[in-house]
Amino acid sequence: MIRLGVLVSGSGTNLQAILNAIESKTLDAQIAVVVSNRADAYGLERAKSAKVPAVTVDHKAFATREAFDAAVVDVLRAHRVEWVVLAGFMRIVTPTLLGAFPNKVINIHPALLPSFPGAHAHRDALAYGVRISGCTVHLVDAGTDTGPILAQAVIPVTDDDDEASLAKKTLLVEHHLLPRVLQWAAEGKIQIEPAQPGHRPKVRISS
Numbered sequence: 001m002i003r004l005g006v007l008v009s010g011s012g013t014n015l016q017a018i019l020n021a022i023e024s025k026t027l028d029a030q031i032a033v034v035v036s037n038r039a040d041a042y043g044l045e046r047a048k049s050a051k052v053p054a055v056t057v058d059h060k061a062f063a064t065r066e067a068f069d070a071a072v073v074d075v076l077r078a079h080r081v082e083w084v085v086l087a088g089f090m091r092i093v094t095p096t097l098l099g100a101f102p103n104k105v106i107n108i109h110p111a112l113l114p115s116f117p118g119a120h121a122h123r124d125a126l127a128y129g130v131r132i133s134g135c136t137v138h139l140v141d142a143g144t145d146t147g148p149i150l151a152q153a154v155i156p157v158t159d160d161d162d163e164a165s166l167a168k169k170t171l172l173v174e175h176h177l178l179p180r181v182l183q184w185a186a187e188g189k190i191q192i193e194p195a196q197p198g199h200r201p202k203v204r205i206s207s
């Protein structure tokens, strides 16, 4: 059983998917703590309903991203977290957090990376006119949505899709994919091959 720290900023439907997967025993993990950078994030309510420790670390109280990340790391360490999950966490993380959990920070992004990174993935995908979209679960590195890809799922985009409908149907596949990848982590299946100079690190999912 792995100990997860889940970082949220908003609604927390991915957090709920993780809680549900743990409850139904398809994910062998425990959420040690949920951390939000916003006191009004609904994800905090989800954590409380599930009797999971929930902590707000308000980013506005810190002068730098690094100082904020150091405070988050303190909370994660205090709860003996092993893997960190960014589940709708709308902050760029720094080497302060990444260095504390090397290759153990996972993000879910609502597009097929490397297309449409950043905070407006659905808007950008629709503006481009893609016919498929989806979601990506990846390890986090120092860039924005650039880390090694662990898994992806696809959905069709139709002519009548708008940002809201695309977000809604993307979330459905997110809720399946994220717990699945976390179960790979729980089973020790995520192997990182050291990066060759000038290359990206390679990830293998052992069977």
Ligand code: GRF
Pocket: 008, 009, 010, 011, 012, 013, 014, 015, 087, 088, 089, 108, 109, 110, 135, 171, 174
């Ligand atoms: C998801 O679409 C996720 O991919 C993105 O932010 C959204 C969070 O949704 N990073 P929720 O808070 O899990 O409902």
